[in-house]
Amino acid sequence: MSVEFVNPVGVKGKMIAPVPAKVEMEFAEAVERVQQRVRDGTASLATDSEIKKLTFDSQKLVYGNWDKPGPCQYAGCGERSIRRSHTLQRAGPLAAIASTDNHVIAPTLNYARAKIEYARRGLDQASTFAGFCPEHERLFEGFENRGTLQHPREYVLQLYRTVSREAVRTAFDIAHHEKQAETVSAQKTKTLTRLCLAEAAKLVSRYPVLREYQLTPAGMSEELAEWMTVAATDLGQIRAMIGDLQLAIDAIDQGALGAHIHRYVLNGRLPITLSGQSAVNFQLDDEPHRLVLFVTVIPEATRTQILIASRSAHAALLDHHLSSLGLLGPGNGVNADALLGFVEAFLFHGTDHWFFEEAYWKSLPPASRDALLAAVVGDGKLGIDAAPLQILPRSPRFVATRDPLLPARPARKQRHAARRARGWSEHEPLDLQQSYRILAARKDLTLVASRDNYSDDIHVHSKPRRKDGWVFARSIRAGQWRGGWRRVRASRVDPFG
Numbered sequence: 294m295s296v297e298f299v300n301p302v303g304v305k306g307k308m309i310a311p312v313p314a315k316v317e318m319e320f321a322e323a324v325e326r327v328q329q330r331v332r333d334g335t336a337s338l339a340t341d342s343e344i345k346k347l348t349f350d351s352q353k354l355v356y357g358n359w360d361k362p363g364p365c366q367y368a369g370c371g372e373r374s375i376r377r378s379h380t381l382q383r384a385g386p387l388a389a390i391a392s393t394d395n396h397v398i399a400p401t402l403n404y405a406r407a408k409i410e411y412a413r414r415g416l417d418q419a420s421t422f423a424g425f426c427p428e429h430e431r432l433f434e435g436f437e438n439r440g441t442l443q444h445p446r447e448y449v450l451q452l453y454r455t456v457s458r459e460a461v462r463t464a465f466d467i468a469h470h471e472k473q474a475e476t477v478s479a480q481k482t483k484t485l486t487r488l489c490l491a492e493a494a495k496l497v498s499r500y501p502v503l504r505e506y507q508l509t510p511a512g513m514s515e516e517l518a519e520w521m522t523v524a525a526t527d528l529g530q531i532r533a534m535i536g537d538l539q540l541a542i543d544a545i546d547q548g549a550l551g552a553h554i555h556r557y558v559l560n561g562r563l564p565i566t567l568s569g570q571s572a573v574n575f576q577l578d579d580e581p582h583r584l585v586l587f588v589t590v591i592p593e594a595t596r597t598q599i600l601i602a603s604r605s606a607h608a609a610l611l612d613h614h615l616s617s618l619g620l621l622g623p624g625n626g627v628n629a630d631a632l633l634g635f636v637e638a639f640l641f642h643g644t645d646h647w648f649f650e651e652a653y654w655k656s657l658p659p660a661s662r663d664a665l666l667a668a669v670v671g672d673g674k675l676g677i678d679a680a681p682l683q684i685l686p687r688s689p690r691f692v693a694t695r696d697p698l699l700p701a702r703p704a705r706k707q708r709h710a711a712r713r714a715r716g717w718s719e720h721e722p723l724d725l726q727q728s729y730r731i732l733a734a735r736k737d738l739t740l741v742a743s744r745d746n747y748s749d750d751i752h753v754h755s756k757p758r759r760k761d762g763w764v765f766a767r768s769i770r771a772g773q774w775r776g777g778w779r780r781v782r783a784s785r786v787d788p789f790g
């Protein structure tokens with residue numbers, strides 16, 4: 294944080310005698326000395342406990358306010374949401390782990406003790422959020438009271454609500470962090486003013502008007518600014534996923550998913566249900582990528598279903614990520630421990646929207662419960678970082694499988710043959726702005742883009758000057774560039790490669 298020096302002439306409603314320029318300059322030097330001490334760490338503008346208190350106040354805000362009615366999450370609607378919808382079905386996963394008097398365990402904020410604690414929550418109050426207007430709430434009629442998910446359409450509806458909740462939550466977090474940044478800045482400015490006045494104490498005693506000098510912060514901390522940028526980008530992806538899923542709700546009846554969804558089934562009922570979103574950064578083909586993924590854990594009477602999903606455009610990224618965790622082998626079998634580890638990591642670092650079966654929660658060692666509750670406030674880790682503790686039950690009789698929601702696609706060779714038979718591409722001029730961005734460095738703006746109408750890959754190449762001359766070519770898969778530009782013969786820009 295840097296500060297700007299505001300001349301007291303601007304203070305409203307007060308007559309302020311001018312100070313001699315020499316004194317003003319000495320005061321400016323005093324301010325600079327204080328800033329130097331702040332920079333080298335010998336003075337601090339807010340103590341750890343002050344920052345902690347500010348952060349806690351903001352937590353209070355999150356727990357107190359975020360489920361107030363807002364705009365309906367159905368893309369393009371904008372009506373006010375007036376109902377509390379369940380993210381996780383009341384009659385489904387919540388009922389599956391409820392105690393005999395219909396309660397589950399959830400994290401909550403104890404205002405009096407200023408601490409995140411756990412509490413019993415009735416099923417009617419658990420997992421609700423202000424998501425939809427009455428008209429769009431009707432999308433879930435019928436689905437709401439089903440005990441188990443069976444038809445692919447129901448999985449899509451479940452994910453739709455998972456993702457909608459994340460959109461509401463992330464939008465709230467962004468607005469809220471802005472407020473928090475202001476509060477922290479105000480606190481720091483107060484301290485800074487005090488330090489500066491102390492530094493210039495002699496001057497101030499001679500010229501009391503100096504007390505009226507104001508020091509105002511310029512810009513929020515870089516860390517927070519970066520968080521805001523990333524969060525805003527992620528919110529864009531989350532909203533895009535809502536759009537994808539809306540299409541998917543219709544598409545599913547024609548046998549297409551419209552979003553990238555993996556379903557895992559564990560042959561035992563886990564004592565937990567959760568839903569949430571996390572992001573993964575990684576390098577693939579020397580390019581940086583950010584994957585936003587969604588997870589829902591649905592316990593049923595004798596098994597647990599786990600949905601892991603992303604936008605279709607990020608399918609390749611999600612698959613790459615799941616492969617690296619050993620969750621996407623050639624067959625349908627999956628290592629149950631790896632799957633439970635994934636859920637545990639998500640429980641610690643990916644979401645605070647979780648519910649435990651009361652009896653199981655009480656059987657956990659206090660240290661494990663404390664660790665989970667501490668993670669609710671957030672430790673900056675992502676849902677893919679390993680969990681610090683084992684929380685979920687393990688059993689040698691656990692078997693996990695990956696069961697696709699829809700019949701598997703034909704093998705690669707068959708796909709290629711089908712594509713050749715069908716004709717593979719439509720030619721379209723690339724959006725001009727995009728072309729500028731891509732080839733600005735190459736000073737060559739005549740680009741042709743071909744979309745492979747089966748894989749959705751886009752092949753981009755410059756126009757050859759002669760028939761079968763040299764061109765620069767590059768592909769976009771899943772909305773992201775793959776590899777660098779290659780110089781190839783026009784005839785070798787191979788759609789089937």
Ligand SMILES: [Zn+2]
Pocket residue numbers: 365366367370371372425426427428429
């Ligand atoms: Zn609506």
